[in-house]
Amino acid sequence: MDFKKVKDFYSKQIAELKVTGNSFLIEEIKNSSLNEFNSASFPSTKDEEWKYTDITPLLQKEFFIAKKVKDKINIEKFIFNNFPQNLIVFIDGIFSEEYSKYEPSNFQIKNLTSFTNDDITFLQDYFDISGSKKNIFTIMNAAFAGEGFFIYVPDNTNVELPLQILNINGYSNNALITPRYFIYVGKNSSLKIISNNRHFSDNSYFVNNYFDLRLARNSHLDFYNILNENSFSYNFTNILMERESNLNHFSISLNGKFIRNDLTAELNDENIECNLNGLYLSKSDNLVDNHTEVIHAKPNSNSNEIYKGILTDKSHGVFNGKIIVAPQAQKTNAFQSNRNILLSKDAKVDTKPQLEIFADDVKCSHGATVGSLDENSKFYIKSRGIPEDIANKMLLKAFACEIIEKIEIKDIRKYLTSEISNLLTEKKSLDN
Amino acid sequence: MLKIKNLYATVEGKEILKGINLEIQEGEVHAIMGPNGSGKSTLANVLAGHNNYKVTQGEIIFEGKNIFDLSVEERAKEGIFLAFQYPVEIPGVTNYSFLKTALNEIRKQNNLEEIDSKEFMDLLNKKMKILDMDDVFIQRSVNQGFSGGEKKRNEILQLLMLEPKLALLDETDSGLDIDALKIVSNGVNVFRNKNNAVLAVTHYQRLLNYIVPDFVHVLSKGRIIKSGGKELALELEEKGYDWIKG
Numbered sequence: 001m002d003f004k005k006v007k008d009f010y011s012k013q014i015a016e017l018k019v020t021g022n023s024f025l026i027e028e029i030k031n032s033s034l035n036e037f038n039s040a041s042f043p044s045t046k047d048e049e050w051k052y053t054d055i056t057p058l059l060q061k062e063f064f065i066a067k068k069v070k071d072k073i074n075i076e077k078f079i080f081n082n083f084p085q086n087l088i089v090f091i092d093g094i095f096s097e098e099y100s101k102y103e104p105s106n107f108q109i110k111n112l113t114s115f116t117n118d119d120i121t122f123l124q125d126y127f128d129i130s131g132s133k134k135n136i137f138t139i140m141n142a143a144f145a146g147e148g149f150f151i152y153v154p155d156n157t158n159v160e161l162p163l164q165i166l167n168i169n170g171y172s173n174n175a176l177i178t179p180r181y182f183i184y185v186g187k188n189s190s191l192k193i194i195s196n197n198r199h200f201s202d203n204s205y206f207v208n209n210y211f212d213l214r215l216a217r218n219s220h221l222d223f224y225n226i227l228n229e230n231s232f233s234y235n236f237t238n239i240l241m242e243r244e245s246n247l248n249h250f251s252i253s254l255n256g257k258f259i260r261n262d263l264t265a266e267l268n269d270e271n272i273e274c275n276l277n278g279l280y281l282s283k284s285d286n287l288v289d290n291h292t293e294v295i296h297a298k299p300n301s302n303s304n305e306i307y308k309g310i311l312t313d314k315s316h317g318v319f320n321g322k323i324i325v326a327p328q329a330q331k332t333n334a335f336q337s338n339r340n341i342l343l344s345k346d347a348k349v350d351t352k353p354q355l356e357i358f359a360d361d362v363k364c365s366h367g368a369t370v371g372s373l374d375e376n377s378k379f380y381i382k383s384r385g386i387p388e389d390i391a392n393k394m395l396l397k398a399f400a401c402e403i404i405e406k407i408e409i410k411d412i413r414k415y416l417t418s419e420i421s422n423l424l425t426e427k428k429s430l431d432n
Numbered sequence: 433m434l435k436i437k438n439l440y441a442t443v444e445g446k447e448i449l450k451g452i453n454l455e456i457q458e459g460e461v462h463a464i465m466g467p468n469g470s471g472k473s474t475l476a477n478v479l480a481g482h483n484n485y486k487v488t489q490g491e492i493i494f495e496g497k498n499i500f501d502l503s504v505e506e507r508a509k510e511g512i513f514l515a516f517q518y519p520v521e522i523p524g525v526t527n528y529s530f531l532k533t534a535l536n537e538i539r540k541q542n543n544l545e546e547i548d549s550k551e552f553m554d555l556l557n558k559k560m561k562i563l564d565m566d567d568v569f570i571q572r573s574v575n576q577g578f579s580g581g582e583k584k585r586n587e588i589l590q591l592l593m594l595e596p597k598l599a600l601l602d603e604t605d606s607g608l609d610i611d612a613l614k615i616v617s618n619g620v621n622v623f624r625n626k627n628n629a630v631l632a633v634t635h636y637q638r639l640l641n642y643i644v645p646d647f648v649h650v651l652s653k654g655r656i657i658k659s660g661g662k663e664l665a666l667e668l669e670e671k672g673y674d675w676i677k678g
Binding site: 374375376377379380381382383384385386387388390391394395397398400401402404405 | 513
């Protein structure tokens with residue numbers, strides 16, 4: 001595979017790109033990112049961080065920035081409908097005024113393309129807007145200067161209704177989709193966000209999402225990143241937490257040919273509570289890869305990470321959970337667990353905890369399991385006359401329950417339960 | 433109702449049952465007693481159809497039918513019920529939906545329509561009263577976070593709801609205090625009638641004070657070495673299992 005050729009292909013697209021919006025700073029960011037893109041390289045399985053995940057299938061295809069959709073499409077079926085009034089819709093990464101409904105009364109939502117230079121300066125006070133230059137995909141996201149939103153909750157503000165960001169992907173074939181979101185939750189404030197990513201068709205596409213989350217002192221954020229994709233999906237989530245802030249993050253990967261989630265949470269002060277919950281389902285020959293990194297920089301904070309996977313057919317799961325505890329971060333509590341159920345002989349999971357602890361007075365624990373459905377539990381259920389397929393569904397529900405019961409939004413809980421059920425229905429037979 | 437003929441069974445290649453012969457008629461209560469490792473629980477699990485246990489010889493005839501080829505759920509639908517020694521926890525699945533699913537599967541087998549929700553709730557409330565169970569159990573996940581006693585009560589609730597022909601009780605008295613033992617035993621006695629039967633597997637005699645058996649069998653090293661009436665249980669209690677071995 002000639003990675004150089006692929007880079008040239010995207011580099012040319014970036015150079016020819018006309019930046020939407022009226023800020024010269026965005027143009028500047030695009031240009032500086034293009035230079036970085038040109039000097040970066042795509043990872044191979046020789047890179048430790050990509051050891052189990054081969055991106056060759058992604059690079060073998062050519063993706064192009066999509067055009068705005070003119071046709072009417074039915075978006076109803078994709079929406080979590082408990083609260084349709086706080087909705088931002090993107091189709092193939094392009095904001096759709098037509099379908100979006102939002103009237104934030106006590107916080108601000110601003111489309112990046114309508115940014116003025118003053119807005120950019122404001123944003124730069126909170127974020128590194130040119131993108132935390134983590135890897136070639138985040139650089140690419142910055143360079144394509146895609147559409148996106150800046151969501152700003154001022155201090156002392158509770159935003160009651162969840163804000164739903166609906167991304168409908170794959171309307172056009174071979175779409176390259178690069179949205180970016182900068183989310184700031186002010187001091188003593190709270191916000192709930194649902195990033196709801198759906199595929200429109202069987203088209204192939206590459207979505208490269210960038211989420212930058214900032215939690216100010218004593219703020220609270222619930223963030224759901226729900227992926228029901230069909231093609232290639234890369235998600236980068238960068239989290240910075242201040243003193244006494246509280247995060248419940250849910251990374252839910254339900255479907256997708258190729259999914260890679262990179263998440264970094266930096267606990268930058270004391271008395272922080274960071275809860276990372278993950279649930280991933282995978283079938284056919286799909287790949288789902290979760291790489292997380294939790295950095296305890298200061299004393300007296302807690303992180304609690306639970307990722308659970310259900311894999312069938314010939315699918316492949318990867319989990320890599322890094323916990324870093326800095327020398328001064330005494331009295332840290334860091335917990336990590338990754339559990340997997342394989343429903344077929346050909347499914348597999350590579351799971352690796354990675355603890356780098358430089359403080360001595362800490363409580364850190366981690367555990368990983370890969371197994372099949374418990375035979376004894378299955379026997380119990382079947383001994384009540386319940387057939388094998390329903391018994392399996394009950395046991396998968398029981399397995400995922402630890403994550404699902406933490407979700408406050410009923411519509412999402414119901415959706416996940418039915419997706420788990422579907423995974424078994426679609427599978428031909430249980431062969432172990 | 434049940435005829436076990438010269439039954440041999442292995443678990444993980446090790447022979448546990450070595451020629452069991454036992455016959456149970458409608459309306460009877462049989463107790464199987466024996467020291468640890470004698471094969472009591474194995475017998476209960478083999479009858480229910482656990483696939484860790486392999487029948488290597490002999491026959492199990494239930495209601496005139498050889499059940500060798502029947503799966504666990506098919507046996508349940510035919511009317512065999514096992515009350516577990518260690519009931520399994522199923523988080524995220526409520527007692528309500530579990531019991532309703534099970535009951536409807538069994539009704540389907542008997543060519544009955546699905547039970548409607550009101551009828552089901554009435555039935556459930558009636559049975560829960562017998563076991564002195566609180567309403568909150570209905571919406572709690574199956575056995576999750578239940579105490580030992582609550583789990584055993586839940587087993588008997590399932591027994592009362594599903595109304596099988598043959599109830600296998602696997603160490604149902606273990607972990608119960610005296611009050612819970614009375615409630616659970618009463619549940620079993622409510623279940624009993626002239627058309628069904630109970631096979632209680634137990635290490636201790638005390639359960640049999642409340643669920644009075646018609647026959648007591650002593651199992652040792654995979655064989656029934658002595659059978660008798662209820663007085664045999666008392667004798668065992670007094671003299672210990674060594675008496676019988678000698």
